[in-house]
Amino acid sequence: xxxxxxxxxxxxxxxxxxxxxxxxxxxxxxxxxxxxxxxxxxxxxxxxxxxxxxxxxxxxxxxxxxxxxxxxxxxxxxxxxxxxxxxxxxxxxxxxxxxxxxxxxxxxxxxxxxxxxxxxxxxxxxxxxxxxxxxxxxxxxxxxxxxxxxxxxxxxxxxxxxxxxxxxxxxxxxxxxxxxxxxxxxxxxxxxxxxxxxxxxxxxxxxxxxxxxxxxxxxxxxxxxxxxxxxxxxxxxxxxxxxxxxxxxxxxxxxxxxxxxxxxxxxxxxxxxxxxxxxxxxxxxxxxxxxxxxxxxxxxxxxxxxxxxxxxxxxx
Amino acid sequence: xxxxxxxxxxxxxxxxxxxxxxxxxxxxxxxxxxxxxxxxxxxxxxxxxxxxxxxxxxxxxxxxxxxxxxxxxxxxxxxxxxxxxxxxxxxxxxxxxxxxxxxxxxxxxxxxxxxxxxxxxxxxxxxxxxxxxxxxxxxxxxxxxxxxxxxxxxxxxxxxxxxxxxxxxxxxxxxxxxxxxxxxxxxxxxxxxxxxxxxxxxxxxxxxxxxxxxxxxxxxxxxxxxxxxxxxxxxxxxxxxxxxxxxxxxxxxxxxxxxxxxxxxxxxxxxxxxxxxxxxxxxxxxxxxxxxxxxxxxxxxxxxxxxxxxxxxxxxxxxxxxxxxxxxxxxxxxxxxxxxxxxxxxxxxxxxxxxxxxxxxxxxxxxxxxxxxxxxxxxxxxxxxxxxxxxxxxxxxxxxxxxxxxxxxxxxxxxxxxxxxxxxxxxxxxxxxxxxxxxxxxxxxxxx
Numbered sequence: 001x002x003x004x005x006x007x008x009x010x011x012x013x014x015x016x017x018x019x020x021x022x023x024x025x026x027x028x029x030x031x032x033x034x035x036x037x038x039x040x041x042x043x044x045x046x047x048x049x050x051x052x053x054x055x056x057x058x059x060x061x062x063x064x065x066x067x068x069x070x071x072x073x074x075x076x077x078x079x080x081x082x083x084x085x086x087x088x089x090x091x092x093x094x095x096x097x098x099x100x101x102x103x104x105x106x107x108x109x110x111x112x113x114x115x116x117x118x119x120x121x122x123x124x125x126x127x128x129x130x131x132x133x134x135x136x137x138x139x140x141x142x143x144x145x146x147x148x149x150x151x152x153x154x155x156x157x158x159x160x161x162x163x164x165x166x167x168x169x170x171x172x173x174x175x176x177x178x179x180x181x182x183x184x185x186x187x188x189x190x191x192x193x194x195x196x197x198x199x200x201x202x203x204x205x206x207x208x209x210x211x212x213x214x215x216x217x218x219x220x221x222x223x224x225x226x227x228x229x230x231x232x233x234x235x236x237x238x239x240x241x242x243x244x245x246x247x248x249x250x251x252x253x254x255x256x257x258x259x260x261x262x263x264x265x266x267x268x269x270x271x272x273x274x275x276x277x278x279x280x281x282x283x284x285x286x287x288x289x290x291x292x293x294x295x296x297x298x299x300x301x302x303x304x305x306x307x308x309x310x311x312x313x314x315x316x
Numbered sequence: 317x318x319x320x321x322x323x324x325x326x327x328x329x330x331x332x333x334x335x336x337x338x339x340x341x342x343x344x345x346x347x348x349x350x351x352x353x354x355x356x357x358x359x360x361x362x363x364x365x366x367x368x369x370x371x372x373x374x375x376x377x378x379x380x381x382x383x384x385x386x387x388x389x390x391x392x393x394x395x396x397x398x399x400x401x402x403x404x405x406x407x408x409x410x411x412x413x414x415x416x417x418x419x420x421x422x423x424x425x426x427x428x429x430x431x432x433x434x435x436x437x438x439x440x441x442x443x444x445x446x447x448x449x450x451x452x453x454x455x456x457x458x459x460x461x462x463x464x465x466x467x468x469x470x471x472x473x474x475x476x477x478x479x480x481x482x483x484x485x486x487x488x489x490x491x492x493x494x495x496x497x498x499x500x501x502x503x504x505x506x507x508x509x510x511x512x513x514x515x516x517x518x519x520x521x522x523x524x525x526x527x528x529x530x531x532x533x534x535x536x537x538x539x540x541x542x543x544x545x546x547x548x549x550x551x552x553x554x555x556x557x558x559x560x561x562x563x564x565x566x567x568x569x570x571x572x573x574x575x576x577x578x579x580x581x582x583x584x585x586x587x588x589x590x591x592x593x594x595x596x597x598x599x600x601x602x603x604x605x606x607x608x609x610x611x612x613x614x615x616x617x618x619x620x621x622x623x624x625x626x627x628x629x630x631x632x633x634x635x636x637x638x639x640x641x642x643x644x645x646x647x648x649x650x651x652x653x654x655x656x657x658x659x660x661x662x663x664x665x666x667x668x669x670x671x672x673x674x675x676x677x678x679x680x681x682x683x684x685x686x687x688x689x690x691x692x693x694x695x696x697x698x699x700x701x702x703x704x705x706x707x708x709x710x711x712x713x714x715x716x717x718x719x720x721x722x723x724x725x726x727x728x729x730x731x732x733x734x735x736x737x738x739x740x741x742x743x744x745x746x747x748x749x750x751x752x753x754x755x756x757x758x759x760x761x762x763x764x
Contacts, residue, residue: 041564044506045506045674045716046673046674046675047674047675047715048675048676048714048715048716049675051714059348067713067714068713068714070506070716073506092710093710093714096676096709096710096711096714097675097676097710097714100676100678100680100710101675101679101682103679103682103683104679133703134683136683158675159672159673159675159678161673176319177501178501178672179482180672181486181670181671181672182667182668182669182670182671182678182681182682183667183670183672183679183681183682184672184674185671185672185678262579268677273623293330
């Protein structure tokens, strides 16, 4: 098995593992990922925030790679040495990419439903500048409904292509994709065709920003005022394993369970997501584990909970 | 007078028909290769010739061919990149328009060397009239038995198709070209895997420029060693240069690599000097994406020796003092040209052509264009120049495909060599308000 050294920590991983996956196995200083999604084939390589520096290609060919590489799409070689947070060049490039991502992204976090669980928000806190140097008009779009449950707000989209990959890989036919090119390219349906199939709701879960939002949850509450609980039901279409987001006794929304990296553990069907909003529909397992540093844990979990069932899942 | 290999018969009558082409020695390479050479021998000749990719990157063609994965039993494909979209480059157009059979013959010989059964010419959508010329040439070749089943009784079969793009610069990038040919959105793929391993329909694929493929014909005819005799060092053979801008004789010229830049611009055989008796200010030697060179660096290398039209000499000293031969789009600017306006124009092109897949290029190209537009039209600020420098630095090298670099390099070079013109624009906004304004050096003295 190839051995790779990332920021001076060595780990042995199966052949074919990407640098990002190896870093996730190490667990510290993991490169951020806006477009890569381990469950979606062909994702990654587009947003460029996960750029890392390969200072030694492999034992066989120790030459460093000439450019920074996208860690989510570069597989490790035996003896490879990678610099992530220990390379000023990488940090500089990442700051640049975050600035580019924010060029056309409105900072409307106070009214955005994704705030609190937005990857771009986290990223700009870590790497962004406090002031934008871009003083031109931003591109703007009209909001469009794709289906009766999902709303697309293109202004916030960072074109990670994850939702088109969900449509391609989870649903029988793809009805939306990317139109036009360059900075005016947009995610859209073919002449406002509704995206209507039983797994379309997963587009909301994979969206790293607030471009695709759940219309049944829009403006109901801030995520940090809701309390996630794990629950399951016998669902004929999907695994039925979900997270319920409670405010008081009321289920405000249902999402798939997210792992440590913000990725769905298992995709869920639209019936579970949009139609089962009563506690009586579900068997409650217990509170969802929330990262201590997440805003969602504010006011809720002063002590880290011990969850034998879910802890096991996380360590996998 | 230099030797001509590709455009030798350009002015011969009926050279665009198969009979005219055969009359002047056409399809000899095809017969020679198929009847008396093995595919590996053809590849060996191309390697010996030292031919370097003529599309811009200058990667040795023979070496590229040797990367083709021959271990699988999947079909292999040869794609000809005729998506010539680089501003300032129009050499392939002339070649395909006037001598289409040279490309067809080159495609057959190259496909034979690589063991391809189906090959494609991917041509840009704007060249629709050339598509018809090529289709006519291919039909003639089929009729003569140079294409199709069992070519000339040798048992080798090949089908050749022409496919038009829809007019996108990005489809000239080899993996975007493959995506487009497959019928998808022309987004570049993330490499590795390289096309030589998994290209068109996930099969081993080689993508070559029109001129590279055409050059295979004289290489097979005269032998690789004969081809390598022309040129200097690792820049062998002849190169088509598309000369444009403020020169007396714009056009496509076939030069032996190694001609000095000064001779190319001032000799009557080539550009014939600067138009209207003016002096030269700068030159972009290899198409819009390569760095611009000011007059003092254009004719002399940093060590004082004359700069030659070769891959090495033009890139001497890296980007600090050099540029690139690129695709041979030689654009000359006289002393009345405005470098800021030209840089803005290039930036506008890259903004328009960015595919929008990766963030630095998608957002950065538009940003650069807007800042440059402000400076050019007298709304610029001094810190905008540093901002531009910072933006281009963050695009360069951080994108999926070389379009990001291509957008960043001209801006970087313009600021590096012509910063005073940018400052002039910022300091004297009322003067640059005219569309035909010119930078006046004496203004530099009256600093505020």
